[in-house]
Amino acid sequence: MRILLYNPDNGVTRNFMPHLWMFLLEALTPSDHEVLLIDGNAQPMDEAGIARYVREQNIGLVGIGAMTRMIAKAYRMADAVRAAGVPVVMGGPHVTEMPDEALGRDGGTRHADAVALGEADETWPKIVEDAVHGKLKDVYAPVDEFGQEKKPTLQPYPSIPWNTINLDQFNLVPKPAYRWLKKLGGGWGTFRVIPVESGRGCPYGCEFCTVTGFFGDSIRFRTNESVVKELLLLKARARSEGGQIAVFFIDDNFAINVKRTKSLLRDIIAANAQVFWVAQISANLLRDEELLDLIAAAGGRWIFIGMESIDPTNLAGVNKGFNKPGEYAAVLERLAQRNVFAITSFIFGMDNDTPGVAERTLQQIRTWPAGLPIFGLLTPLPGTPLYTRLKDAGRLTRPKHWQEFIPFTMAHTPLKMTIPEAHAEVLDGWNRSYSPEAIAQAVQSLDHKPLGYRINILVARLFFRGIYFPQMGPWAWLKVISQNRRTIFKLVREGLGVRHDAPLRSPDSLKSQGETSQLPQLLRHEVRHR
Ligand code: B12
Numbered sequence: 001m002r003i004l005l006y007n008p009d010n011g012v013t014r015n016f017m018p019h020l021w022m023f024l025l026e027a028l029t030p031s032d033h034e035v036l037l038i039d040g041n042a043q044p045m046d047e048a049g050i051a052r053y054v055r056e057q058n059i060g061l062v063g064i065g066a067m068t069r070m071i072a073k074a075y076r077m078a079d080a081v082r083a084a085g086v087p088v089v090m091g092g093p094h095v096t097e098m099p100d101e102a103l104g105r106d107g108g109t110r111h112a113d114a115v116a117l118g119e120a121d122e123t124w125p126k127i128v129e130d131a132v133h134g135k136l137k138d139v140y141a142p143v144d145e146f147g148q149e150k151k152p153t154l155q156p157y158p159s160i161p162w163n164t165i166n167l168d169q170f171n172l173v174p175k176p177a178y179r180w181l182k183k184l185g186g187g188w189g190t191f192r193v194i195p196v197e198s199g200r201g202c203p204y205g206c207e208f209c210t211v212t213g214f215f216g217d218s219i220r221f222r223t224n225e226s227v228v229k230e231l232l233l234l235k236a237r238a239r240s241e242g243g244q245i246a247v248f249f250i251d252d253n254f255a256i257n258v259k260r261t262k263s264l265l266r267d268i269i270a271a272n273a274q275v276f277w278v279a280q281i282s283a284n285l286l287r288d289e290e291l292l293d294l295i296a297a298a299g300g301r302w303i304f305i306g307m308e309s310i311d312p313t314n315l316a317g318v319n320k321g322f323n324k325p326g327e328y329a330a331v332l333e334r335l336a337q338r339n340v341f342a343i344t345s346f347i348f349g350m351d352n353d354t355p356g357v358a359e360r361t362l363q364q365i366r367t368w369p370a371g372l373p374i375f376g377l378l379t380p381l382p383g384t385p386l387y388t389r390l391k392d393a394g395r396l397t398r399p400k401h402w403q404e405f406i407p408f409t410m411a412h413t414p415l416k417m418t419i420p421e422a423h424a425e426v427l428d429g430w431n432r433s434y435s436p437e438a439i440a441q442a443v444q445s446l447d448h449k450p451l452g453y454r455i456n457i458l459v460a461r462l463f464f465r466g467i468y469f470p471q472m473g474p475w476a477w478l479k480v481i482s483q484n485r486r487t488i489f490k491l492v493r494e495g496l497g498v499r500h501d502a503p504l505r506s507p508d509s510l511k512s513q514g515e516t517s518q519l520p521q522l523l524r525h526e527v528r529h530r
């Protein structure tokens with residue numbers, strides 16, 4: 001049977017990274033079936049397109065996975081596939097919380113023939129087998145022989161064949177630059193960010209988060225050996241095709257067990273399996289200096305920190321009192337000393353927020369080392385304690401907000417500001433953090449660091465800007481480049497101390513920390529130190 005795994009686009013931004021679930025399920029599919037992957041963020045497709053595709057490719061089963069924010073599109077695509085006579089199974093966080101919606105048991109349209117609840121690592125082969133025999137059940141739940149919920153151990157973990165998977169749709173080097181960069185040599189013909197998980201689960205139970213409910217509070221890890229093997233495979237692939245691969249460790253809290261994280265990082269270093277990587281770690285776990293040294297030495301370059309708010313009352317209100325705003329600055333300084341930078345994520349519209357929250361937050365951010373601040377609104381995702389609390393209090397203004405997804409628009413009224421005021425705060429946060437002046441300032445604040453770091457923060461800021469301000473397509477990009485031309489020219493001028501005969505170098509060949517480049521450093525030349 002030919003199986004299509006499809007992840008819809010979010011309609012707002014292009015994802016910089018493919019979705020792990022697709023590769024994982026592909027690796028777990030019995031070998032007598034052929035699996036095709038389409039990520040709508042990289043390969044846009046509409047309803048007519050997917051119906052045509054499943055007919056032309058003779059697809060026997062379509063698996064669709066989606067977060068809440070893409071679920072309306074997922075349902076439309078599922079409807080088109082089913083109308084073409086091909087069965088659809090849906091999985092992922094949204095349908096796990098709302099299976100009746102997908103199955104049409106809530107009085108609405110049925111979108112899926114079957115729904116896979118929770119982690120599908122063990123149910124997927126059974127789903128495929130049932131589909132082959134035309135006997136799909138409505139619901140597949142990960143349970144043991146006694147009907148008790150059963151979480152996959154991650155030991156063993158399937159090996160994803162990164163050396164053979166077709167990753168063409170996930171190359172971040174724009175096509176026009178591709179041939180030029182490839183010719184130039186030095187390993188920048190392709191650049192991909194690849195998701196890798198080293199463990200699952202987070203016991204912290206923040207009120208707005210799906211993770212604790214979905215993965216359970218039992219934390220499970222892969223063996224160090226299996227993670228290291230995967231990194232080596234990715235590294236070998238990048239080298240063999242003259243490109244670069246960076247890894248996003250998608251664990252919700254990569255250092256949730258500090259002892260184990262240190263041991264993994266030591267093994268990565270010992271095996272020379274370093275690639276540049278990003279990971280999500282909560283601020284309270286970044287106090288340990290040895291952990292930070294190991295992160296830097298093992299290839300860690302960006303750490304995503306869910307700071308959420310600088311107001312302890314807000315944090316306590318969403319069960320995230322373990323975040324201590326008083327220590328944010330010290331945490332970021334410690335990272336920056338090791339040339340590791342932070343993506344700091346904030347949520348506005350919390351119950352204690354009042355107008356002016358963006359400016360108050362920015363005042364703090366300006367005192368921190370340059371990083372990548374991002375701003376969102378408190379969103380009641382289905383299945384979270386936040387959803388239940390707001391629903392019980394009658395505060396949901398759009399109880400099924402996912403049916404009509406509107407980016408950066410709240411689905412409930414905050415207590416101390418209005419919905420438009422909350423949105424205005426988010427706009428203010430993005431505007432003031434990603435204006436050409438703010439970008440120039442961030443770059444300038446790294447003047448004491450080698451050129452590579454400044455190029456890194458510039459490129460990262462230009463990309464991150466796109467999370468809020470749509471910049472799809474060449475014209476949008478030209479506009480952004482033109483607005484930031486002063487900062488770009490400044491760095492180019494500095495780079496003219498560059499040896500033009502020197503090829504672009506890969507991170508592998510960089511020796512000292514000071515010279516180690518970071519993620520999107522496509523423009524890097526060898527700098528002649530004067
Ligand atoms: C990586 C990640 C991202 C990436 C993007 C996704 C990507 N390219 O991988 C980035 C960083 C961009 C991102 C952004 C956002 N994310 Co995010 N993200 C994650 C994260 C940390 C890991 C996802 C992952 O790969 N997990 C590991 C795989 C193995 O698990 P899985 O995807 O759930 O798949 C398993 C099952 O669900 C199931 N399954 C999944 N799909 C399918 C399909 C079929 C057919 C079947 C049978 C089974 C199946 O089988 C898999 C194996 O067991 C999750 C949290 C988490 N730990 O999952 C949050 C998570 C998915 N994100 C979340 C959110 C809310 C967001 C944002 C909306 C945040 C924001 N406010 O901006 C944005 C929106 C992104 C967008 N583009 O629209 C929520 C989603 C909740 C929900 N109900 O939708 C999660 C769960 C985190 C949370 N705090 O609650 N995210």
Ligand code: SF4
Nearest residue numbers: 202204205206209252
């Ligand atoms: S620490 Fe992060 S992953 Fe864990 S519950 Fe809180 S928001 Fe979710």
